[in-house]
Amino acid sequence: MSQAKSPRAGFEPATYYPDPAIHALDPRFEKYWLKLSAVERLTTGLRWAEGPVWFGDGRYLLCSDIPNQRIIKWEEETGAVSNYRKPSNFANGNTRDRQGRLITCEHGGRRVVRTEYDGSITVLMDSFNGKRLNSPNDVVVKSDGSIWFTDPQFGLLGNYEGYKEDPEIDMNVYRIDGATGKASIVAEGILGPNGLCFSPDEKILYIIESRGVPTRKILAYDVSPGGDTISNKRLFVDAGAGTPDGMRADIDGNLWCGWGMGDPELDGVVVFAPDGVMIGRIALPERCANLCFGGLKRNRLFMAASQSIYALYVNTQGALGG
Numbered sequence: 001m002s003q004a005k006s007p008r009a010g011f012e013p014a015t016y017y018p019d020p021a022i023h024a025l026d027p028r029f030e031k032y033w034l035k036l037s038a039v040e041r042l043t044t045g046l047r048w049a050e051g052p053v054w055f056g057d058g059r060y061l062l063c064s065d066i067p068n069q070r071i072i073k074w075e076e077e078t079g080a081v082s083n084y085r086k087p088s089n090f091a092n093g094n095t096r097d098r099q100g101r102l103i104t105c106e107h108g109g110r111r112v113v114r115t116e117y118d119g120s121i122t123v124l125m126d127s128f129n130g131k132r133l134n135s136p137n138d139v140v141v142k143s144d145g146s147i148w149f150t151d152p153q154f155g156l157l158g159n160y161e162g163y164k165e166d167p168e169i170d171m172n173v174y175r176i177d178g179a180t181g182k183a184s185i186v187a188e189g190i191l192g193p194n195g196l197c198f199s200p201d202e203k204i205l206y207i208i209e210s211r212g213v214p215t216r217k218i219l220a221y222d223v224s225p226g227g228d229t230i231s232n233k234r235l236f237v238d239a240g241a242g243t244p245d246g247m248r249a250d251i252d253g254n255l256w257c258g259w260g261m262g263d264p265e266l267d268g269v270v271v272f273a274p275d276g277v278m279i280g281r282i283a284l285p286e287r288c289a290n291l292c293f294g295g296l297k298r299n300r301l302f303m304a305a306s307q308s309i310y311a312l313y314v315n316t317q318g319a320l321g322g
Helices: 027-032
Strands: 022-024 040-044 049-055 060-065 070-075 081-085 091-096 102-106 111-115 121-125 139-141 147-151 172-176 183-188 193-198 204-209 217-223 230-238 247-249 255-259 268-272 278-283 290-294 300-305 308-313
Touching: 022 027, 027 278, 040 070, 049 102, 049 300, 049 308, 060 091, 060 300, 091 139, 102 139, 121 172, 139 193, 147 193, 172 193, 183 230, 193 247, 193 255, 204 247, 247 290, 255 290, 255 300, 268 300
Parallel strands: 049 091, 049 290
Antiparallel strands: 022 278, 040 308, 049 060, 060 070, 070 081, 091 102, 102 111, 111 121, 139 147, 147 172, 172 183, 193 204, 204 217, 217 230, 247 255, 255 268, 268 278, 290 300, 300 308
């Protein structure tokens, strides 16, 4: 049964190739579609899966389960699932810095933290100009070591994914300098800044405006030659009825985006070429919030989708820094 036609019926792995859950919407997607690969469900039973990040040196995936106050760990070799951190301070987005350390956005702590090699936690940022952050959401690390993250107010709206509180500061996108630790606002005026990622050459920063009016959007900015500011804000994708959330780029500059909400026909992952054309879709029975590339060759797409984590081998590799 095609998941695209009956996405709410639950997950059933494909029994033949090619997987009917995968759709080429443009001939350009064909080169990335491994016809002998199918969507796998790695685990389920989460409340809201977010922020997957791959640790190749340990052959495991970490993923936030925000309402359950935990980060879970899935081991590639055995498939075992355990709690990596609980309580997690309502952790959301995760990534790794260029030294391999875990960087985490926390709704509960209203901060961005780094997990050191010995397991201790260093607070990288929890306020700006004396005002507490809202609820840091997603994060990426640039090749110069700088940390870029979004700070919407979603974690302040109730006690399910954070703590209900009044905001003290506008919703911004921040950069933390990798050498000095100094923080700066790189983008403001975005309605619900959410997922973000760089193009492979780091000349473009993409930011999802998840509360855009009348529709949600993916915005694009040019990164300055110095790498510390952005400019030339422009529309990259109008999501229409879709809900983009988290995203990562592959080495060819395509954007793989978590998608869904509302119409179940939209649930899953969509792929945009560098010119903004939607070229492919992976249908899932649940809305996908975020994703990352991993595996030995960074050619396995891990998808954090509502109550489950899915995986699919693809014929490309994730760009560095995601």
